[in-house]
Amino acid sequence: MSKDTFIKGAMILTVAGFVVKIIGSVNRILLSRLLGGEGTGLYQMAYPIYLLALSISSAGIPVAISIIVAEKLARRDYRGARHVFHISLSMLAATGALFTFLLYIGAGWLVEHQFIRDPRAYYAIAALAPAIFFVTILSSYRGYFQGMQMMTPTAVSQIVEQLIRVVTMITLAYLLIPRGLEYAAAGASFGAGPGAAAGLLVLIYYYWRQRPTFALQMANQPPVRQESSWSIISRIVKLALPVSLANIMLPVVANIDLLIVPARLEAAGYTVEQATELFGYLTGMAVPLINLATILTASLAASLVPAVSEAFTLGNRQQIYQRVATAMRIANLITIPSFVGMWLLATPISQMLYGTANAGPSIAIMSLGIFVLGLHQVTTGVLQGLGHTAIPVMNMILSAGVKVIMSWVLTAMPALGIAGAAWATNADFAVAALLNMYFVRRYVGFVLDWKATLKALLAAGLMGGAVLLSYHSVMSQTLHNSLATLAAILVGGVVYGVVLLLTGGVTERDLSGVPRIGSKLIKILRLIGLMKR
Template identity: 70%
Template sequence: MSKDNFLRGALILTAAGIIVKLIGSVNRILLSRLLGGEGIGLYQMAYPIYLLALSLSSAGIPIAISIMVAEKIAVRDIGGANRVFRISWSVLAVTGLLSSLLLYWGAGWLVEYQLIRDARAYYAIAALAPAIFFVTVLSSYRGYFQGLQQMTPTAVSQIVEQLVRVAVMVWLAYVLMPQGLEYAAAGASFGAAPGAAAGLVVLMYYYWHRRPYLPQPRETVNGRDSGWRIMKRIVKLALPVSLANIMLPVVSSIDLLIVPARLEAAGFSIQEATELFGYLTGMATALINLPTILTGSLAASLVPSVAEAFTLKNSGHIQNRVAKAIKIANLITIPSFAGMYLLATPISAMLYGAPEAGISLRVLSVGVVFLGIHQVSTGVLQGLGRTAIPLVNMLIAAAVKIGLSWYLTALPALGIQGAAWATNVDFAVGALLNLYFVYRYTGFCPRLGNTAKTIMATILMSIMVIYTYDAAMSAWLNNTMATLAAIAAGSLVYGASLLLLGGVEERDVAGIPKAGTFLAKLLRHLQLFKKK
C-alpha cells in the first residue's frame, strides 16, 4: 500500500476540509430556516457536548495513534503497528460505549440540576448519545491510516460523514417538526450518529480492502509492547492535544466575559459593545480561519512524516519537511494577510453587508501569518512526540491574550481593535515559542530568502489590488464586482510574480499531485520560471 507523499496528503485533507465546510454552510442555512431561532437555540444547547466529544476523540487520539503507527512502520514493525491499532480500537470501543450510556442517562441530570436551563433540550442531548460511540471508534481508524501516511481514507470518511449527517439532520428536523420544536431539535441532533456511523463504514471498508497490500513485516521484531504500555503512551500523547483543543472554546468563553465588559468601560453602550463583539468573533474571526484550512492540513500531514523520520534519526528529512511546510504556509498566509488588510471593508460589505466589521478584520488579518506558522510548528512538535509543549505554549499565549484584552479593549482609542490586537499577540507568542522548540529539537531555522521573495510578490500583488479596486469602483460603482475583480487581478499578479522571482521553482510545481507535471510544462512554455 503506497504512502501519500507529504504534500499530496496535505492537499487531500485540504480539499476534504473545504468540501466539509461548504456542506456545513448549507446545513446551517437549511436548519435555521426549518427550526427558527428558538429551535436552533435548543439544538445549540446540546451541540457543544458533541463538539467536546469531537475535541477529545478527533484531535488527540488520532494524532497519538498516528505517531505510534508511524514509528512502528518506520522500522518495518508492521505487526507492532497493527497491534497498536487493535488495542486502541478495543479500548476506545469500550470507552465510547460507556460515554454514550453516560450521556444518555446523564441528560436528565443536566436538566434537573439546571445546568441546561430549558428542559426541552433534554431530547436533543439524549439524541446525541449514540454519536459519541461511533465518533470514538472512528478516531482509531483515522489515526491508523494517518500513521500509514494514507490521508485519502480520512478525507473520504470526513466528506461522507458530513453528507449523511446533514441529510439526516435536515430530514428528521422536517419530519418531526409537527410533533413539536423540541422533537425537531432532537432529530437534528441525532443526525450526528448516522453521519459518524457512515464515516466508520467507509474506514472499515478501506481497512479490510487494503489490508492485504500492507508491506510484509521483518522476520523478527525486537520486543513487544504490552497492551497497558501502548494505552499508557496513547494517553500521554493524546491528552495534551485534546486539552489544547478544548482550550479554544475556553478562551472564546473568556473573551465573552472580558471583551464586552471592557468595551463598556471604554465608553460604549451595551448594544454597541455587543455589536462590536459580533463583528470581531462572528465575522472577522471566521474569515481569518479560511487560509488556515491548508496550514491545518499541512500540520496533520507533518505528524506521521516527522514521526517516521525521527524514529529513523533522519534529521535532514525532518528539516526538509519543516522547511517545505513553512514555505507553503507563508505562500498562503502572507498574501492572505495583505489581501484582507487592504480589502477588509469591501470584503465585509460584500459577504456580510456590514462594512463596520472591516475594522476588526483589518487588524486581525495580521495574525493570519502567525496562526499558520503556529499550526505547522505544532504538527512538527507532535510528530517529535513532544505533544505537551504546544499545550504549554498555548497556555502562556492565552494568559498574555487575556491580560492584553483586559487592558487594550478598555482604551477608548482602540476599543474592539484592542481585542483584535490581543488575539494577534496570542498567535504570535504561540508561534514564536513553538519555533524556538522546533529549533531546539531539530536545528531548523526559517529560510529568509524564500520569505523575502514571497513578501516581494505580495507587495506587487497589493499594488494591483489597490489599483484594480479603485478603477473598478470608478467604472461600475459596485462594491461586490470591484472586490472580486481586485481579488482576481491580485491573485494573477501574485502567482506570476512568485514564479518570475523564483519564490516557486519548477520542481515545486511538478510536485503537485496529478496536475503538477502538466502545469510545470505549461509554465515553462510561457517562460514564467526564473532563469538560473
C-alpha cells in the first residue's frame, strides 16, 4: 500500500460510500418485507440507543487519531505514530467492552422504566450490544490508516462490514420469524456484530500486511523525542470530545425537529395525520437525498483532515491553501449541478423513487442544502485538520439555534407549512458553513475562487436547460416519468461535463486524481479534443 493523495483518498471513500448506501437500500427493502411495520418498529426502537452508545464510546476518536498520526508521520516519527495507535486501541477496547456491558445490562432497565414502551424491543437492544465492542476497536484502526492517508483499508472494511451485516440480518430475521417478531427483530439487530467483526478482520489484515514496511521505517527514523502516553491520551480526548459532541448534535437536532415541526404544522391548521405525512416527506424523503448527494464532500472532509494536519505540522501554509482550494473547487463542481438538477427535477425524482409526487416541494427547497452542506463538510475537515475541532461544534450549536427559531416561526405560517421547516434546515446548514468559512479564512487566508465557481454555475445553468428540455421531450413521447427522469439526468450530466471541459472548469490534473479510470479518461478526452492541460 502507498499513501494516497487526498483527492484519490476522497474518491476511494466516495465509491465505498455509494456501495454501502446501495447495500443498505436493498437491506431496508428486504427487511421491511420480512418484518413488516411492527417488526421494523421494534428494530427501530433499539437502533437509536445503539447509535447513542456508539457515539459516546468511540465517535470522534478516529478523527483525533488521524490528526495525531498524520502529525507524527510528517515529522518522520514512525515509532510515535505506532505508539498513538497502540494507546488508542487500548483505550477503545476498554470503552467498547464497558459500553457493550452497559447496553446489555441496561436493556432490561430501559424496558422496566418504560423508556422503551414495547417490552418486546428488549431482545433487539440486547442483541446489538456485542457490536459496540467490535465497532469501537474498528474505529481505532480506521483512524490509524486515515492518519497515514491510506483510505483503501477503510473503504474495503466499510463495504465488507455492510455486506456481512446485511446478509446476517436478513438470514437471522428469516430464520427467527416463526418464533415471533421480537426474535426476528433481535436477529436483524444482531447482524451489526458479525458485520463489525468482519470489517475489523479486514483492517487487521491490512495492518499486518503493512507491518514490515513500517518496521523498516521505524528502524531508520531519525532521533525524535517520544511523547508520553499520558500526553497522547490527553490530546486524543481533547481533540475527540468536540467531534463526539458534534456527532451527538445530529440526533439531538433530529429530535428537536420531531418535537417542533409536527406541532407547528398543527398550529398552521393541518390535522395530526397531515402533519405526520408532511414531516415524513421532509425527514424521510428529502433529507436522505441531500445526504446521498453529499457523499463526495463528506469523503473529501475525511481525507482532508490528515492532509491538512500533515501540512500544518510541517508549517507549509502554501500547501494547506492549495489543498483547501482544490477541495473546495471539487466540492463546488459536484454540489452546484446536484443542487440545480435536484431543484428542477424534484417532483419527477420524488415520483420515481417514492411513488408519490408530494415530496417534490420539500426536495426542491432542500436541494439548496446540497451546496451549503458541502461547504460545511469540507470546511469542518479543514478546521479539524488544523486542530481546531471545537470551532465546528460551536458553529453547529449556533446554527441549530437559528434552525429552532426559524422552524418555530416559519412552519406555523399557513402559507409555508413544511416549506418553512425545509428553509429552516437550509438556514442551519448555511449559517454553520458561513461561520466555518470565516474561520478558514482567518487561519488559512482562503477565499473562494469565484472564477472557477462561475464556470461551474455557467455549466450548471446550461445543464439545467438541457435537463428540462430532455425531460419534457421524453415525457411527451413515452408518458413514463422514470424513463424521462433518468434520461434527463443522463443528458444533464453529459452537457455539464462537456461545458466544463470546454471552459477549462476541469483540467487534466483534476482527472489524474481519479483512481484507476482517471488516466484512461484523459486519453479519451485528448483524442476527441476536449481535454485542456
